[in-house]
Amino acid sequence: MLSTLVSSLLLVVTLTGVLPYVASSSGDVGVLSNGSPGDHLLMMERFHGWMAKHGRSYPTVEEKLRRFDIYHRNVMFIEAANLDGRLTYTLGENQFTDLTHEEFLAKHTSRPVAPSDLVRNEEETVITTRAGVVEEGKCKAAPDNVPHSINWADLGKVTEVKDQGEICGACWAFAAVATIESAYAIAKGVEPPVLSEQELIDCDQFDDGCRVGLMSNAYQWVQRNGGIANASTYPYHERLQTSQNKEKDGTCEEAKLREHAVTIRRYKYVRGNCEQQLMAAVAARPVAVLFDAHNYCFQHYKTGVYNGMCFHEEKLIGPCTSDHLTHSMAIVGYSGKGNDEEKYWIAKNSWGDNWWGEEGYIRLKKDVADPRGLCGLAIEPVYPIV
Structure with missing residues (x-):
């Protein structure tokens, strides 16, 4: 528990935003081990x-003050993990550093889908690559x-990293749209078009907007x-609103449903x-x-090859x-x-390109012992054909 002095100083800083002068021999603004009043003030400045x-x-x-406490704890974890040296990747501060892990999962990921619940509803069972069938x-x-x-982003066939925002877990829509954009660009030999995730969130009856969805359903829609x-x-x-503890998405703008930029065949x-x-x-x-994405470290990923540890x-x-x-x-x-x-795999995420990951991308360990792939990425991969 913070001492009365520390509590008083933190309250002054919180209310005024003014940090009293505190000497530091190193000049660092990180958390120091002794937890002195000066250290806490340096963390508040940070x-x-x-x-x-x-x-x-x-x-x-x-x-x-509550957010400061969460931020403080997350920074302590990040710095201790990086100092330990056993991770194959580095953690860092980002836009999620004032969130508990539970809040992060609720705001930025979808409701869980169990592998046993996945049912393939597409009849064709072969894939065709440029290397053959x-x-x-x-x-x-x-x-x-x-x-x-290969890196399709370096080849100019991937749009810029997008941001699904603070209160929408429609990562399924962003992943589906990203692959449609790229499939069109590769098939037509052009720059990728920037397509609408919002249309899927609002109008796709096969999925559940900002709560949960599947890319295969999005392609079908x-x-x-x-x-x-x-x-x-x-x-x-x-456009999520809270009503009786239930989130609601925006109404489908039906007049725009025939304004097609890209079509897909299957x-x-x-x-x-x-x-x-x-x-x-x-x-x-x-x-x-x-x-x-349940792993606590995934929330704080900064750079390197993520191995799920x-x-x-x-x-x-x-x-x-x-x-x-x-x-x-x-x-x-x-x-x-x-x-x-x-x-490693190169994955495009949908949490913006400024703070999380390698400009919004993450490198994921490839060819792991588990046949399902790292964190299940090989369980049900799917892609569109334009």
Whole structure:
């Protein structure tokens, strides 16, 4: 518990935003181990800098102090994990640093989907890549002529990273749209169009807006609708409202449903639980995947190859499970095949390109021991065909 002096000083800083002069031999503004009043004031100064950077404000002094406590704890965890050195990736502050893990999951991921609940409703069971046809069945090695690495973003076939916002868990819509944009650009040999996630959130009856959805359902809706609009025609904006503890999405703007920028002919699943065939598919185009984002470290990912390991009560635990698929991303590339020591997937996320990850991307460990892939990413990959 903070001393009376520290509490008083924190209250002054909280109310006024003015930090009294505190000497520091190192000049650092991190948390120091002895927890002295000066250390807490330095952390409060750091918190104010973080607030300014992210445009954050709070309605009451009590809420600000509560957020400061959460921020403080998260920063302590981030710095301790990085200092430990056993992670294969680095953590860092971002727009989520004042959120508890439970709040983060509730606001920025979907309701969990259990792998047993996934039912493939598409009849075709083969995928066609530029390396040839890969049939469903046993997990077969990717064809020899699949490239060692590819990055569709570097090739100009991926739109800029988007941001699903503060209160919408429609990652499924962003992953679906990202892969449609890229599929069109690759098939037509043009720059990728910027398409509308909001149209899916509002109008796709197969999914549940900002709460939960599947990319295969989104593709099916686009196919039946005859296409999907540009983002400029049907722009994204968070329109969730809370009524009797139930979130509600915006009303479908039906007049825009025939303003098609892109149509798709069908969609295909990649052979489940087989990273080799996922690699063959990604060699031809970006692929949408489901992902278990429950890992506390995922919230704070900054850079490096994420392997699903994290700390709990100072113990290194993991890797992440595949039991609760709470997030969706677009795999836009990979690096490494065969016996390479470092192999990873390149995933485009939908939490903006400023703070989380490598400009909004994450590198995920590839060819793991679990056939389901890291955090379940190989359970049900799917992609559209335009």
